[in-house]
Amino acid sequence: MRVGLVTLGCDKNTVDNEYLAGLLSGRGIEVEVADEKRPPDVVVITTCGFLQSAKDQSVSEIRRWAAIRKKSGTRLGVIGCLAQRSGADLLRDIPEIDFLAGVGDFERVAKLVAGEDKSRFLTNTNGESWDLKTQSAAVIDGESEAPETGIAFDNRRFKRDAPRVLIPRTLPRQRVDKRPHGFLKISDGCNHTCTFCSIPLMKGVYSSVPRNVLLEETRRLLDDGVREINIVAQDITKYGLDTEKRMALPDLLKEICALPGDFWIRLFYLYPSTVTKDLLAVMREEPKIVRYLDIPLQHLDEDVLRRMKRPHDRTRTMEMLRGIRSEFPGMTLRTTFIVGFPGESNAEFDTLLEGMDEIQFERLGVFAYSREEGTPAAQLPNQLTDKIKQRRREKVMKKQSAISEAWAQKQIGTARHCLIEGRVPDSDWYVARSASEAADIDGVIRLHSARELAIGDFVDAKVVEADVYDLTAEVAAT
Numbered sequence: 331m332r333v334g335l336v337t338l339g340c341d342k343n344t345v346d347n348e349y350l351a352g353l354l355s356g357r358g359i360e361v362e363v364a365d366e367k368r369p370p371d372v373v374v375i376t377t378c379g380f381l382q383s384a385k386d387q388s389v390s391e392i393r394r395w396a397a398i399r400k401k402s403g404t405r406l407g408v409i410g411c412l413a414q415r416s417g418a419d420l421l422r423d424i425p426e427i428d429f430l431a432g433v434g435d436f437e438r439v440a441k442l443v444a445g446e447d448k449s450r451f452l453t454n455t456n457g458e459s460w461d462l463k464t465q466s467a468a469v470i471d472g473e474s475e476a477p478e479t480g481i482a483f484d485n486r487r488f489k490r491d492a493p494r495v496l497i498p499r500t501l502p503r504q505r506v507d508k509r510p511h512g513f514l515k516i517s518d519g520c521n522h523t524c525t526f527c528s529i530p531l532m533k534g535v536y537s538s539v540p541r542n543v544l545l546e547e548t549r550r551l552l553d554d555g556v557r558e559i560n561i562v563a564q565d566i567t568k569y570g571l572d573t574e575k576r577m578a579l580p581d582l583l584k585e586i587c588a589l590p591g592d593f594w595i596r597l598f599y600l601y602p603s604t605v606t607k608d609l610l611a612v613m614r615e616e617p618k619i620v621r622y623l624d625i626p627l628q629h630l631d632e633d634v635l636r637r638m639k640r641p642h643d644r645t646r647t648m649e650m651l652r653g654i655r656s657e658f659p660g661m662t663l664r665t666t667f668i669v670g671f672p673g674e675s676n677a678e679f680d681t682l683l684e685g686m687d688e689i690q691f692e693r694l695g696v697f698a699y700s701r702e703e704g705t706p707a708a709q710l711p712n713q714l715t716d717k718i719k720q721r722r723r724e725k726v727m728k729k730q731s732a733i734s735e736a737w738a739q740k741q742i743g744t745a746r747h748c749l750i751e752g753r754v755p756d757s758d759w760y761v762a763r764s765a766s767e768a769a770d771i772d773g774v775i776r777l778h779s780a781r782e783l784a785i786g787d788f789v790d791a792k793v794v795e796a797d798v799y800d801l802t803a804e805v806a807a808t
Contacts, residue, residue, distance in 0.1 A: 331371045333443055334364025334404075335506060336395070338388050339378025341562050341598075341770075343410060345503075345515040346436070346495075347376050352502030353440035363506050364395075369402035372443050379412035379532055381700040388412045389420075396426035407431075409439055411532040414493050421450070433533055434495035434518070494534035495519055500546045510749060510786040511558035511769045512551045516544055516582065520564040522601070524628075525639050525706040526668065526699065529564060536564070538573045541582055548586055557749055557786050558594040559586065560769070566597060567604035580608045587616040592788060594749065596768060598624040603641035605650060610657065620765035623654065624664040624693075630685035631678040634671055637710065644685075651689050662766040664693035669726055670719030671699045672710035679722055686729055692737050693772050696726045731798055738773075738796035741766075746803055748775055750787045762791070762803070773799030781805070 333354055337347045351361040364373045373395050377388035392408055399406045405428045408420060414432030421427055429442045429450050441447040495518035505512060519533040548559060561583075563569065570578025586595060595618050600609075602625050613619050627647065629635050635642035654661055667682060686694070698719035701708045748762040751769070762777040763769065777783075777791055783805070795802035 331444070332360045332362065334362055334370035334373045336364045336373060336375040336391060338376060338391060339380065339384060339411065341513045341560065342515050342518060343376045343378065345513050345562075346410070346433075347374075348503045348505055349436045349497075349501045350374065350439055350443075351504040351506055353436060354443060355504050356502050357440070357444050359444060361504060361506060366394075366398055369398055369404045372405040372407060373398075374407040374409060374439070374443060377408060377410040377412035379410075379415050380527075380529065381697070381702065383700070385412055385416075389424075392420065392424055392427070396424055399426050405429075407439070407443060409433075409435075411529075415528070415532045433493050436501060493519075493532060494537060496537050497539045497543060500543050503547065503550065505551075505554060508555060508785075509751060509769070510556060511560060511751075512554075512556035513560045513562050514544060514548055514551070514586075515539065515562050516566055516569050516579075517563040521568070522565065523639050525637065525710070526628075526671065526702065528702045528705055531704055533564070536568060536572055538569050538571070538578075540573065541570075541578070541585065544582065545585055545589070548589060552589065552591050552593060555786055556593070557788070558596060558769070560596045560598060562598045564599060565601040565604075566599055567601045567606070567609065577604065577606065577608075580606075580612045583609075583612050583616065583619065587618045593618060594765070595619045596622055598768075600625045601641070602627055602647055602650065603643075605654075610654070614657065621658050621660055622662045622664070622765050622768065624768070625651075626666040628666065628668050629671065629678075629682055630667075631674075631681040634674055634678050634682075637673060638668075638671060638707070648685070648688070655689075660765075662692045663689065664695075664768070664772075665691050666695040666697065667726060668697050668699050669722040670714045672707055672714065673712040674699075674714060674722075683726070683729060686726070686733065690733055690737070691730070692734065692766065693768070694726075694730045694733075695771070696723050696730070698723045735796075735798045738798065738801060741793045741801055742796055744793050746775065746791050746793055746801070748777060748789050748791050748803065750777070750783050750785050750789065752785060753783070762789075773801070776800060776802045777805060778803070779805035 335347050337343050354361050364370060375391055378384040395406055398404060406426055407429045408427050409431045411433060413430050417430050421430055431439045431442060517536055517538045519536045520530050521536040566579055567577060569582060570576055600623060628638055628640050632642045632644050701713060746764040748764050750760050750762050752761040758778055758780060760777040760779060760783055762775040764775060767773055783789060789805055791803035791805045793801050793803045
């Protein structure tokens with residue numbers, strides 16, 4: 331049997347699909363990235379339900395494979411966040427789906443894929459299952475329609491449905507690609523109450539992965555050729571609060587850094603109010619942790635942040651960012667913003683722009699606010715028009731483009747320690763990244779080398795050219 335995987339959404343879904351691949355491989359099943367030119371026996375689509383655009387992408391991909399299924403006979407499985415939240419709607423409107431499961435049910439999904447379980451039911455992480463006839467019993471919320479997909483996403487939650495992603499033991503894990511970076515998901519779920527966010531509805535409460543499991547998983551990733559460990563979660567700073575009753579991320583990082591080998595560690599998704607002195611001290615002491623921090627701020631105006639239920643002490647936030655700048659020369663700061671949040675005034679938007687001018691984030695992503703059903707923000711007054719939201723997003727991106735280009739030009743002539751990610755075929759050119767470039771979301775370094783390099787090598791190079799987001803560098807001949 332051949333199983334093809336489609337991974338949509340965040341890097342946590344990448345990890346989940348690697349768990350699934352490991353469980354299937356242990357059954358003697360061949361696992362690969364799904365290819366419509368060579369349809370597999372079973373395709374499993376891991377969906378995202380975070381924003382409307384992500385839902386639309388997920389539904390579009392399901393429909394595409396549903397059409398392929400009619401010709402090839404490929405069994406179609408749909409799992410993950412959108413399946414957890416809106417499974418009944420998907421089963422009703424796309425009858426070609428052969429089976430569907432929510433989040434965290436790795437063993438159950440493996441049985442469904444392998445044909446050991448013949449169910450077609452939406453499942454939850456407690457092992458319960460239910461079909462369309464029983465899903466109408468315990469309505470909590472209402473419904474809305476996704477205009478592009480034509481599917482009415484019924485965002486009713488069910489009292490017996492308690493989504494939670496628990497990883498209490500080391501799971502078999504198989505990477506479906508062999509790039510030299512990998513993801514270590516240290517927790518799943520979220521206890522924050524951000525008014526715009528639907529993730530707790532789909533993933534449940536914050537659940538840390540035991541430290542011994544994470545260390546074993548890191549060892550296996552390193553043995554598999556990974557040279558950059560990306561630490562991910564909804565909020566990595568809260569690691570250990572649920573299991574160890576303290577913020578244990580600094581200790582976890584020390585233990586990972588103590589593992590033998592030449593590798594990097596990169597930190598993602600730090601909640602701004604819990605970037606502690608202990609955490610920064612570990613970064614300062616451990617050379618394996620690259621000087622790159624992803625701290626999603628979402629906004630810089632205090633009133634907007636209050637409506638978002640985010641940390642809203644602007645003075646503290648700006649002092650924290652300035653302190654990082656002072657303590658860590660060369661630190662790359664990444665953040666994300668949401669523009670067009672309900673009630674965002676021109677003055678509040680200007681406050682965000684002013685903060686960008688002051689901090690000069692090297693990396694920045696921006697989203698136009700998406701009104702997600704079931705979230706408190708969806709019920710707020712003064713919802714802005716799409717035109718206003720898009721105009722503000724474009725203004726932020728234009729400003730950031732100028733900031734990024736100015737930073738990039740300053741890198742010409744500097745030295746870079748680079749990780750080789752790929753090679754341009756039949757050439758002396760390579761694709762690389764330094765501490766300043768995260769995989770898949772930032773720019774890259776176009777690297778020229780007269781001597782042969784291997785994917786996964788670390789090399790030193792000199793930046794010779796720059797554009798808005800990418801750098802060009804040269805490796806010394808000897």
